[in-house]
Amino acid sequence: MIIRQEENRIILEGVKCLDLPLTLDCGQAFRWEEREDGSWSGVAFGKLLNIKKDGERFILKTTPEDFDAVWRGYFDLDRDYAAICERLKRDPLVSSTIDEYYGIRILNQEPWEALVSFIISQQNNIKRIKGIINRLCRAYGAEVADGWYSFPDAETLSALSVEDFEALGAGYRSKYLKRLADSVSQGIIDLEKIKKMNLAEARAALLGIYGVGIKVADCALLFGFRFLECFPVDVWMKRVLEFYPNGLPECFKGYEGVAQQYLFHWARNNLK
DNA sequence: GTCCAGGCATGCA
DNA sequence: TGCATGCATGGA
Numbered sequence: 001m002i003i004r005q006e007e008n009r010i011i012l013e014g015v016k017c018l019d020l021p022l023t024l025d026c027g028q029a030f031r032w033e034e035r036e037d038g039s040w041s042g043v044a045f046g047k048l049l050n051i052k053k054d055g056e057r058f059i060l061k062t063t064p065e066d067f068d069a070v071w072r073g074y075f076d077l078d079r080d081y082a083a084i085c086e087r088l089k090r091d092p093l094v095s096s097t098i099d100e101y102y103g104i105r106i107l108n109q110e111p112w113e114a115l116v117s118f119i120i121s122q123q124n125n126i127k128r129i130k131g132i133i134n135r136l137c138r139a140y141g142a143e144v145a146d147g148w149y150s151f152p153d154a155e156t157l158s159a160l161s162v163e164d165f166e167a168l169g170a171g172y173r174s175k176y177l178k179r180l181a182d183s184v185s186q187g188i189i190d191l192e193k194i195k196k197m198n199l200a201e202a203r204a205a206l207l208g209i210y211g212v213g214i215k216v217a218d219c220a221l222l223f224g225f226r227f228l229e230c231f232p233v234d235v236w237m238k239r240v241l242e243f244y245p246n247g248l249p250e251c252f253k254g255y256e257g258v259a260q261q262y263l264f265h266w267a268r269n270n271l272k
Numbered sequence: 273g274t275c276c277a278g279g280c281a282t283g284c285a
Numbered sequence: 286t287g288c289a290t291g292c293a294t295g296g297a
Contacts, residue, residue, distance in 0.1 A: 027278060118278075125277040128295065171293030176280085213280050234278035264278075 001077060003067075010067045012058040017081035019103025020053055026265050028223045029107055030117055030130045031137070031151075041148070043137075045070045045110060048145040073108050081105055081258070088259050090251035093243055097266040104261045106228060111191040112184065113151040114224025115206070118216045119176050128169070135168045154184035176211025183209070199227050222257040231256035236267040 002013040020040050024032035032042035039052035039059075047070050050061040062071060072078065085102070089095040109117075121129045133151075140156050141149035158181040165174030183189040194205045202225060206217040218232035231248065233241065240263045252259045 119280095121277090122279040123277065123292080124279090124294080125296080128277080131295095166293080169294065172291090173280090173293080211280065215279060219278065232278070235276085236278070268278095 005064055008061065008063065010060040010062055010064065010071075012060065012077070013056065015058055015077060017085060017103050018058070018075065018105055019101075020051065022101055022104045022265065023075075023107065026104060026261065027126050027268075028219075028261065029109060030126070030133045043141075043144055043148050043150055044074055044113075046142070046144055046150045047071075048148045076105055076108055084255050084258055087251050088255060088262070091249045091259070093266075094252075094259050094262055097262045101262060101265050104258070104265065106257055106261065107223060108226055109224050110151065111195055111220065111224040112154060115191070115209075115212070115216075115220045116151075116157075116177065116180065118219040118223070119173055119180065119211050120170055121219070122173065122211075122213075122216055124173075132169045136170075139168065154181050157181035158185040173211060179210045195225055199229065202227070222260075228255050228257045229253075231260045234264075236264055236271070239271050240264075240267045 001015055004011040004013070021034065024040050024042065025034070029042070029044075031044075032040050034040055035050070037052065039050050041048065041050045043049075047062070047066050049066075049071060051071075052059045060067060060071060085098050089098055117129070117133055120132050124132075137149040137151055140152035140160070142152075144150050157177065160178065160181070162174045162178045165177045170177060180189070184191065189205075189209065194202050197205065199221070202221060203217055206212050206220055207214070212220075215232055215234055218230045221227040222230040222232060231237075231252075237260065248256060248259075
Protein backbone atom coordinates (compact mmCIF):
# COMPACT_ATOMS: atom_id res chain seq x y z
CA MET A 1 0.00 0.00 0.00
CA ILE A 2 1.31 3.38 -1.03
CA ILE A 3 0.21 6.39 0.99
CA ARG A 4 0.51 9.89 -0.42
CA GLN A 5 -0.60 13.23 0.87
CA GLU A 6 -2.09 15.79 -1.49
CA GLU A 7 -3.23 19.04 0.07
CA ASN A 8 -5.93 18.05 2.56
CA ARG A 9 -6.40 14.51 1.36
CA ILE A 10 -4.74 11.14 1.57
CA ILE A 11 -4.34 9.03 -1.54
CA LEU A 12 -4.05 5.28 -1.14
CA GLU A 13 -2.75 3.04 -3.90
CA GLY A 14 -2.46 -0.72 -3.90
CA VAL A 15 -5.19 -1.37 -1.35
CA LYS A 16 -6.55 -4.84 -2.00
CA CYS A 17 -9.95 -6.14 -1.06
CA LEU A 18 -11.84 -3.00 -0.10
CA ASP A 19 -15.29 -2.44 -1.53
CA LEU A 20 -16.83 0.62 0.10
CA PRO A 21 -20.55 -0.19 -0.06
CA LEU A 22 -19.96 -3.83 0.84
CA THR A 23 -17.84 -2.87 3.81
CA LEU A 24 -19.55 0.28 5.04
CA ASP A 25 -23.15 -0.68 4.33
CA CYS A 26 -23.42 -4.40 5.02
CA GLY A 27 -24.68 -4.41 8.58
CA GLN A 28 -21.52 -4.10 10.65
CA ALA A 29 -21.55 -0.30 10.91
CA PHE A 30 -24.67 1.81 10.78
CA ARG A 31 -23.52 5.36 10.28
CA TRP A 32 -22.05 5.60 6.79
CA GLU A 33 -23.87 7.41 4.01
CA GLU A 34 -23.26 7.35 0.29
CA ARG A 35 -22.95 10.79 -1.31
CA GLU A 36 -24.18 11.76 -4.74
CA ASP A 37 -20.67 11.53 -6.17
CA GLY A 38 -20.38 7.90 -5.05
CA SER A 39 -18.16 8.71 -2.11
CA TRP A 40 -18.97 7.70 1.45
CA SER A 41 -19.08 9.89 4.54
CA GLY A 42 -19.19 8.90 8.16
CA VAL A 43 -17.98 9.63 11.65
CA ALA A 44 -15.92 7.33 13.85
CA PHE A 45 -13.73 8.04 16.86
CA GLY A 46 -15.13 11.56 16.75
CA LYS A 47 -13.70 12.23 13.28
CA LEU A 48 -15.48 12.84 10.00
CA LEU A 49 -14.23 11.06 6.91
CA ASN A 50 -15.16 11.19 3.26
CA ILE A 51 -13.72 8.34 1.20
CA LYS A 52 -14.03 7.72 -2.50
CA LYS A 53 -12.78 5.10 -4.88
CA ASP A 54 -11.10 6.66 -7.89
CA GLY A 55 -10.04 3.98 -10.33
CA GLU A 56 -7.49 1.90 -8.47
CA ARG A 57 -6.98 4.58 -5.84
CA PHE A 58 -8.84 5.64 -2.75
CA ILE A 59 -9.12 9.31 -1.89
CA LEU A 60 -9.66 10.13 1.77
CA LYS A 61 -10.55 13.63 2.86
CA THR A 62 -8.69 13.67 6.14
CA THR A 63 -5.42 14.76 7.68
CA PRO A 64 -2.29 12.61 7.89
CA GLU A 65 -2.67 12.68 11.65
CA ASP A 66 -6.23 11.35 11.58
CA PHE A 67 -5.34 8.82 8.93
CA ASP A 68 -2.64 7.35 11.14
CA ALA A 69 -4.57 7.67 14.37
CA VAL A 70 -7.98 6.51 13.17
CA TRP A 71 -8.61 5.40 9.61
CA ARG A 72 -5.65 3.14 8.99
CA GLY A 73 -6.79 0.99 11.88
CA TYR A 74 -10.50 1.46 11.28
CA PHE A 75 -10.27 -0.04 7.80
CA ASP A 76 -7.67 -2.56 8.99
CA LEU A 77 -5.45 -1.52 6.10
CA ASP A 78 -2.38 -3.33 7.35
CA ARG A 79 -4.07 -6.72 7.28
CA ASP A 80 -3.77 -8.86 4.15
CA TYR A 81 -7.42 -9.50 3.34
CA ALA A 82 -6.55 -10.86 -0.09
CA ALA A 83 -4.64 -13.68 1.56
CA ILE A 84 -7.47 -14.27 4.03
CA CYS A 85 -9.95 -14.52 1.18
CA GLU A 86 -7.74 -16.96 -0.68
CA ARG A 87 -7.79 -19.25 2.32
CA LEU A 88 -11.53 -18.88 2.92
CA LYS A 89 -12.17 -19.79 -0.70
CA ARG A 90 -11.25 -23.38 0.02
CA ASP A 91 -14.89 -23.57 1.06
CA PRO A 92 -17.10 -23.74 -2.06
CA LEU A 93 -19.99 -21.62 -0.79
CA VAL A 94 -17.73 -18.87 0.55
CA SER A 95 -15.70 -19.08 -2.64
CA SER A 96 -18.66 -18.30 -4.87
CA THR A 97 -19.78 -15.62 -2.43
CA ILE A 98 -16.39 -13.93 -2.44
CA ASP A 99 -16.34 -14.07 -6.23
CA GLU A 100 -19.65 -12.23 -6.26
CA TYR A 101 -19.09 -9.83 -3.38
CA TYR A 102 -15.32 -9.34 -3.16
CA GLY A 103 -14.06 -6.59 -0.91
CA ILE A 104 -15.72 -6.97 2.48
CA ARG A 105 -13.47 -5.98 5.37
CA ILE A 106 -14.14 -6.10 9.08
CA LEU A 107 -14.01 -2.56 10.43
CA ASN A 108 -12.36 -1.80 13.74
CA GLN A 109 -15.04 0.23 15.44
CA GLU A 110 -15.01 1.69 18.92
CA PRO A 111 -16.01 -0.90 21.51
CA TRP A 112 -18.60 1.40 23.06
CA GLU A 113 -20.26 2.25 19.78
CA ALA A 114 -20.27 -1.37 18.65
CA LEU A 115 -21.75 -2.59 21.89
CA VAL A 116 -24.50 0.01 21.99
CA SER A 117 -25.26 -0.45 18.30
CA PHE A 118 -25.65 -4.20 18.55
CA ILE A 119 -27.82 -4.00 21.64
CA ILE A 120 -30.09 -1.81 19.53
CA SER A 121 -29.82 -4.31 16.68
CA GLN A 122 -31.48 -7.20 18.46
CA GLN A 123 -34.82 -8.31 17.05
CA ASN A 124 -34.62 -5.35 14.70
CA ASN A 125 -33.92 -4.67 11.05
CA ILE A 126 -30.99 -2.77 9.63
CA LYS A 127 -33.01 0.16 8.37
CA ARG A 128 -34.55 0.76 11.77
CA ILE A 129 -31.24 0.25 13.54
CA LYS A 130 -29.71 2.98 11.43
CA GLY A 131 -32.59 5.32 12.17
CA ILE A 132 -32.36 4.86 15.92
CA ILE A 133 -28.59 5.30 15.98
CA ASN A 134 -28.82 8.32 13.72
CA ARG A 135 -31.32 9.99 16.03
CA LEU A 136 -29.20 9.06 19.04
CA CYS A 137 -26.12 10.73 17.60
CA ARG A 138 -28.00 13.74 16.32
CA ALA A 139 -29.63 14.34 19.68
CA TYR A 140 -26.75 13.58 22.02
CA GLY A 141 -23.50 13.47 20.04
CA ALA A 142 -21.13 16.37 19.49
CA GLU A 143 -21.29 18.12 16.15
CA VAL A 144 -17.88 17.38 14.63
CA ALA A 145 -18.66 19.01 11.30
CA ASP A 146 -21.65 20.65 9.69
CA GLY A 147 -24.47 18.17 10.22
CA TRP A 148 -22.18 15.37 11.33
CA TYR A 149 -22.25 14.09 14.89
CA SER A 150 -20.06 11.90 17.03
CA PHE A 151 -21.39 8.84 18.79
CA PRO A 152 -22.38 10.02 22.30
CA ASP A 153 -20.23 8.65 25.11
CA ALA A 154 -21.40 6.74 28.17
CA GLU A 155 -21.29 9.76 30.45
CA THR A 156 -23.61 11.66 28.16
CA LEU A 157 -26.04 8.79 27.76
CA SER A 158 -26.10 8.03 31.47
CA ALA A 159 -27.84 11.36 31.94
CA LEU A 160 -30.78 10.07 29.86
CA SER A 161 -33.83 8.33 31.21
CA VAL A 162 -35.30 5.11 29.87
CA GLU A 163 -38.04 7.26 28.36
CA ASP A 164 -35.43 9.31 26.50
CA PHE A 165 -34.18 6.14 24.79
CA GLU A 166 -37.75 5.11 24.03
CA ALA A 167 -38.33 8.48 22.40
CA LEU A 168 -35.56 7.59 19.95
CA GLY A 169 -37.44 4.44 18.99
CA ALA A 170 -35.24 2.00 20.86
CA GLY A 171 -38.29 0.21 22.21
CA TYR A 172 -37.83 -2.46 24.85
CA ARG A 173 -34.03 -2.22 24.48
CA SER A 174 -34.14 1.17 26.18
CA LYS A 175 -33.76 -0.30 29.64
CA TYR A 176 -30.67 -2.19 28.48
CA LEU A 177 -29.12 0.98 27.11
CA LYS A 178 -29.86 2.96 30.24
CA ARG A 179 -28.28 0.41 32.52
CA LEU A 180 -25.24 -0.03 30.25
CA ALA A 181 -24.62 3.72 30.07
CA ASP A 182 -24.82 3.94 33.85
CA SER A 183 -22.48 0.99 34.41
CA VAL A 184 -19.86 2.18 31.93
CA SER A 185 -19.91 5.78 33.10
CA GLN A 186 -19.54 4.64 36.70
CA GLY A 187 -16.64 2.38 35.80
CA ILE A 188 -18.49 -0.78 36.82
CA ILE A 189 -17.97 -1.98 33.27
CA ASP A 190 -14.56 -1.11 31.80
CA LEU A 191 -14.52 -1.66 28.03
CA GLU A 192 -10.83 -0.81 27.71
CA LYS A 193 -10.07 -3.52 30.21
CA ILE A 194 -12.25 -5.97 28.31
CA LYS A 195 -10.36 -5.07 25.16
CA LYS A 196 -7.14 -6.35 26.73
CA MET A 197 -8.67 -9.70 27.71
CA ASN A 198 -8.46 -12.90 25.75
CA LEU A 199 -11.53 -13.98 23.83
CA ALA A 200 -13.02 -16.26 26.47
CA GLU A 201 -12.67 -13.66 29.21
CA ALA A 202 -13.94 -10.83 27.05
CA ARG A 203 -16.93 -12.86 25.94
CA ALA A 204 -17.81 -13.78 29.51
CA ALA A 205 -17.52 -10.15 30.55
CA LEU A 206 -19.86 -9.00 27.80
CA LEU A 207 -22.35 -11.78 28.50
CA GLY A 208 -22.64 -10.44 32.03
CA ILE A 209 -24.14 -7.23 30.72
CA TYR A 210 -27.91 -6.82 30.96
CA GLY A 211 -29.34 -7.13 27.46
CA VAL A 212 -26.27 -8.79 25.95
CA GLY A 213 -26.58 -12.41 24.84
CA ILE A 214 -24.38 -14.58 22.67
CA LYS A 215 -25.24 -12.91 19.38
CA VAL A 216 -24.81 -9.33 20.53
CA ALA A 217 -21.62 -10.25 22.39
CA ASP A 218 -20.12 -11.90 19.31
CA CYS A 219 -20.99 -8.93 17.11
CA ALA A 220 -19.40 -6.53 19.57
CA LEU A 221 -16.32 -8.76 19.87
CA LEU A 222 -15.95 -9.02 16.10
CA PHE A 223 -16.68 -5.42 15.14
CA GLY A 224 -15.52 -3.55 18.23
CA PHE A 225 -12.90 -5.70 19.94
CA ARG A 226 -10.90 -7.08 16.98
CA PHE A 227 -11.73 -10.73 17.52
CA LEU A 228 -11.86 -11.92 13.92
CA GLU A 229 -12.51 -15.48 15.04
CA CYS A 230 -16.01 -14.64 16.27
CA PHE A 231 -18.87 -15.95 14.17
CA PRO A 232 -22.11 -14.20 15.15
CA VAL A 233 -25.22 -16.24 14.44
CA ASP A 234 -28.43 -14.31 13.84
CA VAL A 235 -31.61 -15.39 12.05
CA TRP A 236 -29.85 -15.16 8.68
CA MET A 237 -26.82 -17.13 9.77
CA LYS A 238 -29.04 -19.84 11.23
CA ARG A 239 -30.30 -20.41 7.70
CA VAL A 240 -26.74 -20.43 6.36
CA LEU A 241 -25.66 -22.98 8.97
CA GLU A 242 -28.00 -25.51 7.41
CA PHE A 243 -25.43 -25.64 4.62
CA TYR A 244 -22.78 -26.67 7.15
CA PRO A 245 -24.26 -29.69 8.94
CA ASN A 246 -20.78 -30.83 10.00
CA GLY A 247 -19.76 -27.50 11.47
CA LEU A 248 -17.58 -24.76 10.06
CA PRO A 249 -14.78 -25.83 7.72
CA GLU A 250 -11.16 -25.82 8.82
CA CYS A 251 -10.23 -23.07 6.38
CA PHE A 252 -12.30 -20.55 8.40
CA LYS A 253 -10.09 -20.96 11.46
CA GLY A 254 -8.98 -17.65 12.87
CA TYR A 255 -11.06 -15.68 10.39
CA GLU A 256 -14.54 -17.01 11.04
CA GLY A 257 -15.82 -13.46 11.32
CA VAL A 258 -14.67 -12.56 7.83
CA ALA A 259 -16.34 -15.64 6.40
CA GLN A 260 -19.42 -14.77 8.39
CA GLN A 261 -19.73 -11.34 6.79
CA TYR A 262 -19.58 -12.80 3.31
CA LEU A 263 -22.13 -15.47 4.17
CA PHE A 264 -24.37 -12.96 5.93
CA HIS A 265 -24.39 -10.79 2.86
CA TRP A 266 -25.03 -13.76 0.61
CA ALA A 267 -27.89 -14.96 2.81
CA ARG A 268 -29.62 -11.60 2.84
CA ASN A 269 -29.48 -11.48 -0.93
CA ASN A 270 -30.31 -15.11 -1.70
CA LEU A 271 -32.29 -16.68 1.13
CA LYS A 272 -35.81 -15.86 2.12
C1' DG B 273 -54.63 -7.68 9.92
C1' DT B 274 -50.11 -10.80 10.26
C1' DC B 275 -45.23 -11.58 9.93
C1' DC B 276 -40.56 -10.32 10.48
C1' DA B 277 -36.12 -8.11 11.77
C1' DG B 278 -28.00 -8.94 12.92
C1' DG B 279 -32.31 -11.61 20.43
C1' DC B 280 -32.71 -11.41 25.18
C1' DA B 281 -34.62 -11.95 30.01
C1' DT B 282 -37.56 -14.52 32.52
C1' DG B 283 -40.07 -18.41 34.27
C1' DC B 284 -40.61 -23.12 34.39
C1' DA B 285 -39.65 -28.00 33.67
C1' DT C 286 -29.64 -27.43 30.45
C1' DG C 287 -33.52 -26.51 27.33
C1' DC C 288 -37.88 -24.58 25.82
C1' DA C 289 -41.96 -21.16 25.75
C1' DT C 290 -43.23 -16.55 26.06
C1' DG C 291 -43.32 -11.43 26.06
C1' DC C 292 -41.20 -7.60 24.34
C1' DA C 293 -41.30 -2.08 20.92
C1' DT C 294 -41.38 -0.59 16.45
C1' DG C 295 -42.16 0.04 11.53
C1' DG C 296 -42.03 -1.94 6.95
C1' DA C 297 -43.61 -5.65 3.85
